[in-house]
Amino acid sequence: MSHTNNLISFLRHYGPIPAGDNMYDELIQSEIERHGIDPAIHITPARLQKVQENFESSEPRNVILTGTAGDGKTYHCRRIWTDLGGDPEQWKVGKKIVSLTLPASGKMLTIVKDLSELTVSEKNNLFANLAIAVVGGSANNVYLVAANDGQLLASWRDWSDSQGKEEHKVFKIVEDMLVDERTSDDALNLNLFNLSRLDASEHFQELVEQLVEHPQWSQCEGCDLLNKDGSTICPIRINRERLRNGSNGSVFRKRLGELMKLARANHMHIPIRDLLLLGVNILLGDRQERQILLTCRTAKNRAEKQDYRLTNPYANVFGANLPERQRQQYQVFNTLEAFGIGRETDNKFDNLLIYGIYDGSKLYKELVSMDTHYGASAYEAYLRDYLEGERESIDEFMSALSRQRQRLFFSLPTESALDPWRLTVYQASGRFLTFVDGLANRSDVSRVTELLVRGLNRTFCGMMIDDGAKLYLASSGGDGRGRIASLLNYDLPTTRHRRDPYLNFAIGSDGATPCLQIIDPASQGDGIVDSLTLQLTHFEYLVRVASGSLPASFSRQCNEDFLDFKLRLIKRLDDLDLIVEESSGDEISLQALTVDERGRAHTDNIRIRLSS
Template structure:
């Protein structure tokens, strides 16, 4: 039986596999799959090496478990000591002599006992105050553990103040202490690099000699995920997570990409599959795996990327234009569409070797009576296939399948002053309607008001600025959101959820759509506006119902 060892390498990322622990940094050295290990050279990695080779300083790496803090510590050790670190010492602390003094690397603060943590943080505090010690620190620490610990001890007050300043803004970093929060890294940056590396032909060469290649869903997934168009669509999905402020760690990303390729299967499963198993394996095509279809419930705990992507699953929303193409595209009368329908829904493994097209014809011939469940069984799956594989030339908007109607406008706002001017009145109208839960007449002014319909102040449109998220050069980062700013103290962070909500409310949509994600931030912004408002002294400004239009308009009552 032919086996591809690369498939077994990918199995290390399967959260239900007994080999799963091997993906952790502590277990990566000298494994049987070392030939497949690859390094994504990140800006953080380059920055750290630059610090300790040219301008030594104390560094704290923070973020979530899986963000790669331990790996970065290993990279720094290897670079400064000119040798590979095979195993971390049991205590998790290692000193490196280098040309500027001694660098103490603490690979994971949360693994240490409290007395050891306290001692090391006191030492860091001393080094920050006295550079003559020539003892520098590189400490990896989960954000929650670090902030909770430093808040408990008065003797760490100086360090606590410095750390909290840096959590507020990376601009507060200096040579005394540099805090790099890996949560700030843009998750989507690494997606294509992983796909490109894992789909290199040399990783799959042995498959070409396999007798089961035509019935292997793993190999089919590899072929599809080697296509630039499909890689771009996967990147688009991850970019949407960026827009929603959802951070996916490097470990979670690797777990998800591995599952997208293999569906949790191994070569043994392919070779031993009988007819029924083969039918089930055909459902483990990449566009189903991507959203965790057919995933065992106990795997979801460790598959955060899948849980996040399910919130934007393109298979669940019915769009007549897309669904009509799926069901009737081959008899549409449009030669181009009919030809493409046949090409897209072909006789490959994910289409059960033409089973879908045969069942579709039977379904139509019998007006759906012969198999009522046929469409329900297939339609979500085929919407996903359409989203990832449909070419733009067929002029059916695949983005209709996304749960966001205004994604294109959101993307167009970046570095686009003209678009910002165009969108601003719509956002103002959305805010006015959201503040009051009423259909307020469109206005050039943002009203500081509440549900009692009193206007405490108004802010002319131009005072509301739409500002791009600031870029960063020290980490892999792409601006992904905006802020609506009246003043530095009064601003609303606007991600895609907020933007979509305001644009829908502007168009007359109901306030309950997306409100859970939006209303807390919008209410805070409204309260900040009320706080800086200066009501007029001798008049009362209100919103009143205009019965002719059915809209609320601003009006004035003399006192």
């Protein structure tokens, strides 16, 4: 009988298996007990401490936990139940709603495990009581409700529409809280926590650390594939080593974390459940038909045949071991696939991968030949066929080439002369991460700022302006959306000014995205005239335009977003009456914007006499 590790058998339940056991907190708990997993793999619940402190207080507030499927809502509820004295066995019975008396306040806490599981009549009854509780009308009852965002709003709206004005007013406040991402409102006795607004990159690192450093990896001892010196030919343990943090850290993990941050900055949410699924798939993914995930037995089979191309962890990141239809069911694979890693490239990378073996390239040896499992052995046979004119296997070569690009993206050393982000759709991602980090730490970001302003000027004016020290707001007459905008409305400095409006970049409220702001120092409050959040796509657009691309070539939607912002901003600045009119009653004074051959902007005063 072949050697097996219970940890591997257990981890398969977290992977993209058809049974879908990873979908339910209750099923995972039973598997933990069955396989004797200790400690259990989990993340520190994002809002657990705050929710616990709330219900342990003498005046607890009602709590609603929202988010998408897999964000840990049920886990939070179960922990609150058990930590406050609830019977774990009663939780397992499967009731939709459970209740217990809170020790500190003596109030009855009602926990709704999942709003979507309730019938219409059960929902109506819940909302009737919850509405009373959140407006302070119930002295003895508080609620903890887990609900998906859409389900919560749709169900509450349907109920409130059949009620009076006060009930509908409560719904509107809750809706506004969710839209505005506020956790509380003075009018309601309610805390609303959206678990989808959390940083996936931090959670992923925590989960991977638990996966690869779990003490039950020791059960591999005695396996034929594991040598006494710790070396191994087991594909599972090879993939594990790629994810482990050595003395210099894991580049693989670092790049994965950066992709998570970029996805968040592009408003692409990855549920907690999918993060764990991703980690397991990297370790156990198997492209052998109908296998999907490795077992200890199939891992031994791959090792004996040295068929590591089927267990490539870099391809597993994108769900390459799954049929396309099944892969599309998981948000994490769709999100990571959107970066185009494997499809995107440039000449430096492809020249290295295709001709480096024959050029005696030192870089090829370091980056391809030295990876004995997923580099040369998984690629060079296809390369030779391609270079020797074998065209029948061109598809296999292109797939192998794509996997090498993926491998390079996740393994290129940080100090490499090659930029891994050139292998993605968002080639300015490295700059984006540096810019966000600089804004957060208040370090010098002037070079990136100048680049962004140049992109803005070229978009706003439709001319090849090289100036990145001043923002030009120009229109073209009519609706102001003409391709060339040469009538200058405002020119704003990009450094802080004491009297006049200026352009400023700041980190957004989510801590993940930069925000473009126009500040009027003379106005009251924060002085923000208008602002625009720069998602990753917006940032990429501006960098490409600043580097010579035509404004609408990368993204027509981004082009429209910036033109809308420009027109809105011009109107708001007009409303501030910042311009002192020099025109007399019988003439109009305009400023025409022109650009010389060096990309420098110039303004010319034009006076138009009005006929009487």
